[in-house]
Amino acid sequence: MSGQERGTTLGVGERRIGRISLGLLAWIVGLVWIFPVGWTVFTSFKTEQDATAQTLTQGLSFDRYREVSSSTEGTLSLATALSNSLFVVLVSTAIVMLLAIPAAYALAIRRVPKWRDLLFFFISTKFLPVVASIFPIYVYAEKWDLIGTRTILVVLYTAMNLPLAVWMIRSFFMEVPRELIEAAEIDGTKLINQLRSVIVPISAPGIAATALLCVIFAWNEYFYAIQLNFANGSTMPQWVIGNVDTRGNFLAKLSAASVIACLPVVLAGWIAQKRMIRGLSMGAIK
Amino acid sequence: MASVQYDAATRLYPGTSQPAVNELSLTIADGEMLVLVGPSGSGKSTALRMLAGLEPLDAGRILIADRDVSAVRPRDRDIAMVFQNYALYPQLDVAANMGFALKQQGVPKEERMQRVRDVAKLLDLEPYLDRKPRNLSGGQRQRVAMGRAIVRRPQVYLMDEPLSNLDAKLRVQTRTELVELQSRLAVTTVYVTHDQVEAMTMGDRVAVLREGILQQCDTPSALYHTPANRFVAGFIGSPAMNQLHASATGPLLIGGADAGISDDLGGERAMIGFRPEAVVIGTGPIAARIRVIEDLGSEAFVHLVIQHEGEDHRLVAKAAAPFAGAVGDNVQIGLRGEVHLFDASDARRATITV
Numbered sequence: 301m302s303g304q305e306r307g308t309t310l311g312v313g314e315r316r317i318g319r320i321s322l323g324l325l326a327w328i329v330g331l332v333w334i335f336p337v338g339w340t341v342f343t344s345f346k347t348e349q350d351a352t353a354q355t356l357t358q359g360l361s362f363d364r365y366r367e368v369s370s371s372t373e374g375t376l377s378l379a380t381a382l383s384n385s386l387f388v389v390l391v392s393t394a395i396v397m398l399l400a401i402p403a404a405y406a407l408a409i410r411r412v413p414k415w416r417d418l419l420f421f422f423i424s425t426k427f428l429p430v431v432a433s434i435f436p437i438y439v440y441a442e443k444w445d446l447i448g449t450r451t452i453l454v455v456l457y458t459a460m461n462l463p464l465a466v467w468m469i470r471s472f473f474m475e476v477p478r479e480l481i482e483a484a485e486i487d488g489t490k491l492i493n494q495l496r497s498v499i500v501p502i503s504a505p506g507i508a509a510t511a512l513l514c515v516i517f518a519w520n521e522y523f524y525a526i527q528l529n530f531a532n533g534s535t536m537p538q539w540v541i542g543n544v545d546t547r548g549n550f551l552a553k554l555s556a557a558s559v560i561a562c563l564p565v566v567l568a569g570w571i572a573q574k575r576m577i578r579g580l581s582m583g584a585i586k
Numbered sequence: 587m588a589s590v591q592y593d594a595a596t597r598l599y600p601g602t603s604q605p606a607v608n609e610l611s612l613t614i615a616d617g618e619m620l621v622l623v624g625p626s627g628s629g630k631s632t633a634l635r636m637l638a639g640l641e642p643l644d645a646g647r648i649l650i651a652d653r654d655v656s657a658v659r660p661r662d663r664d665i666a667m668v669f670q671n672y673a674l675y676p677q678l679d680v681a682a683n684m685g686f687a688l689k690q691q692g693v694p695k696e697e698r699m700q701r702v703r704d705v706a707k708l709l710d711l712e713p714y715l716d717r718k719p720r721n722l723s724g725g726q727r728q729r730v731a732m733g734r735a736i737v738r739r740p741q742v743y744l745m746d747e748p749l750s751n752l753d754a755k756l757r758v759q760t761r762t763e764l765v766e767l768q769s770r771l772a773v774t775t776v777y778v779t780h781d782q783v784e785a786m787t788m789g790d791r792v793a794v795l796r797e798g799i800l801q802q803c804d805t806p807s808a809l810y811h812t813p814a815n816r817f818v819a820g821f822i823g824s825p826a827m828n829q830l831h832a833s834a835t836g837p838l839l840i841g842g843a844d845a846g847i848s849d850d851l852g853g854e855r856a857m858i859g860f861r862p863e864a865v866v867i868g869t870g871p872i873a874a875r876i877r878v879i880e881d882l883g884s885e886a887f888v889h890l891v892i893q894h895e896g897e898d899h900r901l902v903a904k905a906a907a908p909f910a911g912a913v914g915d916n917v918q919i920g921l922r923g924e925v926h927l928f929d930a931s932d933a934r935r936a937t938i939t940v
Contacts, residue, residue, distance in 0.1 A: 482669075482676075483669060483675075484686075486660045486661065486663060486665060486687075487666075488689035488691055490661075490690075493690065497822050553636050
């Protein structure tokens with residue numbers, strides 16, 4: 301209830317030296333963690349010679365970004381990859397949410413018979429190695445003429461994210477106070493209104509967090525994309541790899557492409573983070 | 587407005603062997619305020635939830651206005667419920683909370699707002715109509731929860747311990763307001779509480795439940811003066827009724843002394859009970875020692891120990907304040923007033939005024 305910050309001052313009986321060394325350790329771990337990212341960003345501003353030699357003699361510039369974003373005839377352009385990615389990610393996430401919210405309701409609030417088995421079945425699909433599923437998927441995708449389309453990726457990303465979304469949204473729905481749902485029931489809400497005007501608004505931060513995770517996973521997905529979609533519907537990860545050049549140095553260009561591919565999700569995460577965390581913790585305390 | 591009837595209503599929770607509510611039969615008159623009271627696990631909340639339609643019936647029926655609603659959805663029962671934690675919709679402001687049910691019913695916006703404003707005026711909530719529940723005090727939230735029920739003009743109000751989250755002073759104040767409001771609106775109300783003082787002060791009639799079984803349903807005064815059994819006798823009244831083992835035959839001895847009580851139970855007597863106000867300190871045949879004195883200003887409760895059938899027994903006496911006596915004093919006590927006799931099955935068999 302109190303708005304006071306906790307944990308920033310020295311706790312009772314704690315020694316200053318203990319706190320400082322813990323803080324130092326945290327910083328070291330953090331720096332090790334961020335090092336590859338920092339290295340990539342740094343490299344993306346170098347010239348190819350500097351990047352390959354791991355030196356800095358020719359200064360930093362935006363030239364590599366210019367190079368990777370200008371399209372050459374016959375290769376996958378940034379604009380195409382970006383629009384493909386956006387389409388696949390947004391459509392699949394929208395479908396996932398549309399399916400996951402009713403499913404979560406049926407597993408959390410008005411529980412269907414055998415809901416435990418159902419829940420386990422959902423998550424068990426995630427235990428399989430992706431490689432194991434690619435062969436049958438490929439066969440059917442080819443049969444239905446879906447190879448090289450954005451449709452196949454929408455379908456697969458929906459299937460890939462749905463179990464996770466159902467699990468997450470279910471746990472957020474579980475947190476909605478039982479009495480609120482009962483009050484809504486007595487107040488005369490039909491099922492769809494109960495979801496629309498009570499359950500979903502209350503768990504909105506959690507649903508947003510789930511949607512963001514689905515976006516990130518779909519955005520970053522590479523394996524299915526490369527196996528099933530080497531032509532028209534190529535997505536951002538494929539574009540990044542497309543910058544690998546067989547005839548020379550490409551480290552700086554690859555770094556620049558990686559940074560571009562990362563930016564949207566990092567940005568989305570950063571914007572969403574503040575609101576989501578506040579929203580989530582608000583539900584925990586009455 | 588309507589009457590409510592429980593007809594042998596039973597609820598057995600899955601996986602349990604003892605019904606939470608066991609063949610409850612109870613008729614609540616139109617406009618009456620009935621309080622369901624009992625200790626935790628007595629089934630009072632379950633009984634209310636059955637009436638609300640939030641718990642299914644395993645046997646029996648429930649009727650609202652002579653219509654069997656046992657298989658009717660909560661939203662079609664024309665009831666309004668006030669929850670213990672108020673269950674206000676956190677994302678909606680006070681006006682939207684109060685108008686929520688009307689909106690679901692498709693009441694036009696103009697009429698909805700008018701009805702919300704009317705009730706807000708009644709409950710002094712007008713200044714808060716555009717606030718979110720989290721920006722209200724506990725008492726205000728409680729009033730919004732009440733308002734949400736009143737706006738609907740339902741046939742029956744259901745209240746599940748609506749005052750238990752308020753602090754003591756506000757609770758007493760709100761209690762009075764609620765009774766006043768209920769009699770003004772004259773809507774049939776079923777009110778659940780574990781607090782016997784709340785039950786006694788609010789109910790036109792009070793139904794005492796224990797382990798899912800109705801013990802007695804009567805006016806507060808009747809419960810107090812003619813409890814059906816030892817459980818009701820002990821549950822109703824504060825401090826609780828004094829209860830002592832009584833010999834089945836022969837003169838009734840309390841603390842070795844003849845209490846001067848004669849009955850015609852023919853040996854079925856097992857326990858004797860008397861309220862604190864029936865104990866007189868200063869004169870009488872029974873020897874006692876003072877343990878604790880609770881002086882409340884207007885009256886004093888004197889906790890005593892007597893030797894009864896070879897063991898120490900505690901009694902409570904109500905005396906005028908200030909009480910002239912000290913802890914550790916040996917005093918003589920006697921009985922004057924109602925004395926209840928119970929049989930071996932705990933049923934009250936006789937009430938004798940001495």
